Amino acid sequence: MSDFLRTELEKAQQCLLETYELAASYGDNEEKDTSKYLLLMEQICQIRDNCIRNDRALEMAIAEHTIDSFQITFQREVKGPGKKFQAKRTREYKAFADRLDEISNSVNTSEEAPSTSKDGAMEMQVQVNLNDPLTKRRMVDPVKNTICGHTYEKSSIQDAIQINPMLRCPVAGCGNNQYITTAHLKPDKALKLHLQRLVDADENGDNDD
Numbered sequence: 469m470s471d472f473l474r475t476e477l478e479k480a481q482q483c484l485l486e487t488y489e490l491a492a493s494y495g496d497n498e499e500k501d502t503s504k505y506l507l508l509m510e511q512i513c514q515i516r517d518n519c520i521r522n523d524r525a526l527e528m529a530i531a532e533h534t535i536d537s538f539q540i541t542f543q544r545e546v547k548g549p550g551k552k553f554q555a556k557r558t559r560e561y562k563a564f565a566d567r568l569d570e571i572s573n574s575v576n577t578s579e580e581a582p583s584t585s586k587d588g589a590m591e592m593q594v595q596v597n598l599n600d601p602l603t604k605r606r607m608v609d610p611v612k613n614t615i616c617g618h619t620y621e622k623s624s625i626q627d628a629i630q631i632n633p634m635l636r637c638p639v640a641g642c643g644n645n646q647y648i649t650t651a652h653l654k655p656d657k658a659l660k661l662h663l664q665r666l667v668d669a670d671e672n673g674d675n676d677d
């Protein structure tokens with residue numbers, strides 16, 4: 469198999485994993501369904517196997533002296549020993565399935581908040597989501613604006629409303645034009661739990677991926 473094809477297949481595989489990583493964090497249930505990714509991986513394994521077979525058959529057939537015998541040998545070798553190729557039994561497929569599980573687990577343990585992705589863009593979003601837009605500091609007791617969905621540190625937004633009763637959502641680019649009232653604010657329990665876990669992890673010096 470050519471290096472080019474090998475690289476392309478590896479790229480396709482990597483791309484699938486990255487897509488799943490995003491879907492597992494932000495997607496709906498249909499997008500999180502691993503069976504689609506596994507089916508595509510099965511096809512990648514199948515293509516890889518076909519290429520290897522073809523290469524091998526070509527190597528054998530090239531020794532023949534007539535076109536007829538070339539074809540016969542090639543066809544025989546391509547078909548192989550008759551045993552059907554089972555993509556799911558390959559090392560590549562198993563490693564891929566394990567990787568999907570790992571991603572799924574790492575996302576599920578971090579509740580609603582985004583996963584610990586290496587992706588720079590996502591890292592930035594984590595920063596924004598975890599920090600109070602007013603003080604820019606990591607939130608401890610977050611409340612969610614039920615109108616636009618943005619979150620703020622409870623005490624800082626309450627103080628800000630007291631100072632300015634005509635305060636609008638301070639998140640840049642937010643389309644919510646209503647003045648914030650305490651009736652709009654609801655404790656964000658899932659985020660609070662996630663923040664608490666991050667604090668616990670920091671205190672335990674738990675810095676692994």
Ligand SMILES: [Zn+2]
Nearest residue numbers: 616618637642
């Ligand atoms: Zn907003």
